[in-house]
Amino acid sequence: MNATHIDERARETEIEAIEQVIATLEHAQQHELPGEFVDLFRSDAIWTTGHGRRLTGRDEISDFTHRVLPGAMKDSTSAYEVVHVLFVRPDVAAVKVRQRAVTLDGHPIEGQNEGSPLYVMAKEDGRWLLVACQNTEVLDA
Numbered sequence: 001m002n003a004t005h006i007d008e009r010a011r012e013t014e015i016e017a018i019e020q021v022i023a024t025l026e027h028a029q030q031h032e033l034p035g036e037f038v039d040l041f042r043s044d045a046i047w048t049t050g051h052g053r054r055l056t057g058r059d060e061i062s063d064f065t066h067r068v069l070p071g072a073m074k075d076s077t078s079a080y081e082v083v084h085v086l087f088v089r090p091d092v093a094a095v096k097v098r099q100r101a102v103t104l105d106g107h108p109i110e111g112q113n114e115g116s117p118l119y120v121m122a123k124e125d126g127r128w129l130l131v132a133c134q135n136t137e138v139l140d141a
Contacts, residue, residue, distance in 0.1 A: 006087050014128075018095055018121060019082050021128050026080040032073050034065040042122065042129040050115060050135035076101055076109055080117075091123040099135075114138045 006014070021040055028037035038061055041047070047055045055061045084096040099115030102108055120132040 006090055010090070011087070014087070014090070014093070014123070015082075015085050017123075018085055018093060018128050021121065021130070022080050022082050022095070022097060022119075025130075026078070029069065030073060030077045032069050032071070034062070034069045037065050037069065038062040040130050042124070042131050045129070045131050045133070047130070047133040048135065050137050073104070076103055076112075078102065078115070079106065079108075088120075093121050093128075095119040095121055113140070 025037065025040055027033070028040070038058060041058050041061055043058045044056075045058060045061060047061055049055070049064075053064075055064050079100045079102045081098040081100075082095060083098050086094040086096075088094060095118070097115075097117045097119065099117055100108055101112035101114075114137075115135055116138050117133065117135045119130050121128045122131045123129075
């Protein structure tokens with residue numbers, strides 16, 4: 001495999017693994033599990049929150065997540081859908097996600113702006129990890 005061509009079967013397998021990471025991220029947020037959430041990041045990861053706060057390194061991401069996640073899902077939560085995966089290399093992918101506000105029983109919340117996160121992920125020791133993440137709110141024009 002190289003950066004410009006990935007065998008279709010390998011591509012499908014890697015996309016399934018990436019989708020599982022995003023499903024775990026969704027689960028961790030919906031169930032307010034900061035430890036499970038933070039475990040998805042590489043130790044030197046960077047993350048810019050939806051409100052523009054830059055967090056550098058798993059420790060800073062952990063501190064922030066342990067402060068804001070517990071109690072954050074008492075009224076609503078988010079659903080995630082992988083909408084595009086671009087393999088930069090076989091072990092590096094840019095992953096575009098659709099994030100929707102939903103009720104606690106999974107129904108979309110009307111009038112809420114969607115999120116459009118971009119997650120750069122790297123495969124290390126057979127595991128996909130979040131490396132550079134940017135959450136962005138989609139504003140209607």
